[in-house]
Amino acid sequence: MENKKKFYYGWVVVFACFLINFVNTGLLVYTFSLFVLPVSTALAKSPTQIVLAASLFTAAFAIISPMIGKQLEKGRIKQLLIAGAILNGGGFMLLSKVNTLSMFYICYTIVGVGAAIVGPAVHSTLPAYWFEKKRGLAVGIANVGAGAGSIIAPMVITATMTSYDWRMGFFVLGAISAVILCALVFIIKTKPSEIGLYPDGLTKEEFDAQPAAERPVLEGLTRPQAFKTSAFWMICISFLFIGVAQLGVLQNQAAFLIGIQFDMSVAARALAYIGSMSILSKFIFGWLADKFHYKLVFLFGNILLVSGIIMLANVTSESNFVYMAVYAILFGLGIGSWYPIAGVIVGKTFGVKFYAAIYGFIFSIRAIGDIFGAPSISAIAGTRGYSFGFLCAAACACVSVVLIMLIQTPKAYTDLIKK
Structure with a gap:
């Protein structure tokens, strides 16, 4: 009983990953659009030229991510955090000094490399x-x-740029990123074995006392072994399609709503609902993924996602507030459901021993969907309209679900855990 009452250090690690995500996505991704117009004015370039930096960021992220898993497996989390702090923090601080478009691109690519170093291969692993x-x-x-x-x-x-300018905004981003990531070096640990425990906080005595079928699985396929399974490539393609569906809709919905004469405040409110529901969804679907089979949870999450997309595709200038709110809530719950389920899918299919290397590669494939999702749906909308484009995104989500429903746990993994 006494051991059960002890606080498990794993929750400290989860909090550290929360902060890594805060930096990696909150600071790096959600602030980019705020800089587009002021930077385009300062550098005398078009907004389209400035936005290209986001694609360079994502491309660097996708290329570097598969390389991070092996470093994490070797216990080099502290070195990864320091490298991320230098590249993220330093990259943003350099952005505050740029005067040419080429340097803007180079600095944003540096930030993309830093983001990959402390990216999903770390905070999801x-x-x-x-x-x-x-x-x-x-x-x-x-x-x-x-x-x-x-x-x-x-x-x-926004407050920083209002009081100062966009250059100070980038400097503040760099300072916050560097301080948070460096601070985490003092509390982060890679595996429970570093403090003499097993997963879920079990001591060796508690682990040995459990029936073999109930013990945490410590084994797993290597990445080369995973490459040889159909399940690996089905997951990769599934996650690519869900990336197209999610980002394709998320980044085009505001233009669609404004284009059918909704006020910009309506589009902003829809995005706020989606963001709020996405946060709630990660708690809900994280809990569901621990209670039910991941295929059922993935299916449920995508039913919500597709329902929201279909409702959006049918929005007209006459749609009322309730209809708009329901679509945003469904879409937000659906888009947030993917993150906790993805980790469970990979862990249950290949094990956790080489999880970082496998997940890092899979996420880099997902990033391809993220890169091409928005422009693909936008291109379709240019010829067939946004409604048809959104329905294509819904079809991508359905393909993603079918692939996950069809995967089977690789025989190589089931044989491994039976030993």
Whole structure:
């Protein structure tokens, strides 16, 4: 009984991952649009040219992410945090000094590399190392950091830019990123074995006392072994399609609503609802992923997502507030559901021993969907209209679900855990 009452250090690691997500997504992603117009004016370039930096950021992120997993598996989390602090913090501080478009691109690419170093291969892997029974909830809480950042970071940077200018805004982003990531070096740990525990806080005696079928699984396929399974590539393609669906709709809905004569405040309110529901969803679906089979939870999350997208596709200038709110709530719950479930899918299919290397590669494939989702749906909208484009996004989500429903746990993994 005494051991059960002890605070489990795994929750400290989850909080650290929450803060990493706060920096990596909240500061780095959700503030970008605030800089587009002031930077385009200062550099005498078009907004389209400035926005290209976001694609360079994502491309660097996708290329570097698969390389991070092996470093984490070697216990180099502190080195990764320091490198991330230098590249993120330094990259943003350099952005505050740029005077040419080429330097703007180079500095944003540097930030993209830094983001990958402390990206999903870190903040989604560490909770998986520390938890099995509550893995979904732990990953979900870690990913709530992105939602918190999406609310706080734009307000802080807007206030900074109002009082000073865009250059000070970038400097503040760099300072916050560097301070948070460096501070985490003092509390972060890679695996529970570093403090003499097993996943879920079990001592060696408690672990040995459990029936073999109930013990946390410590084994797993290597990345080369995972590459040889159909399940790996089905998950990769599934996550690519869900990236197209989510980002394709998320980044085009405001233009659609404004285009059919809704006030910009309506589009902003819809985005606020989506962000709020996404935060709530990570708690809900993290809990569900620990209680039910991941295929059912993934299906449920995507039913909500597709329902929201279909409602959006049918929005007209006559749609009332209730209709708009329901679509935003459904879409927000659906888009937030993916993050905790994704970690559970990878862990249950391949194990956790080499989780970081496998998840890092899979997420880089997902990033391709993120990169091409918005322009693809926008291009379709240019010829067939936004409603048809959104329905194409819904179809992508359905393809993603079908692929997950069809995957089977690789025989190589089931044989491994039976030994």
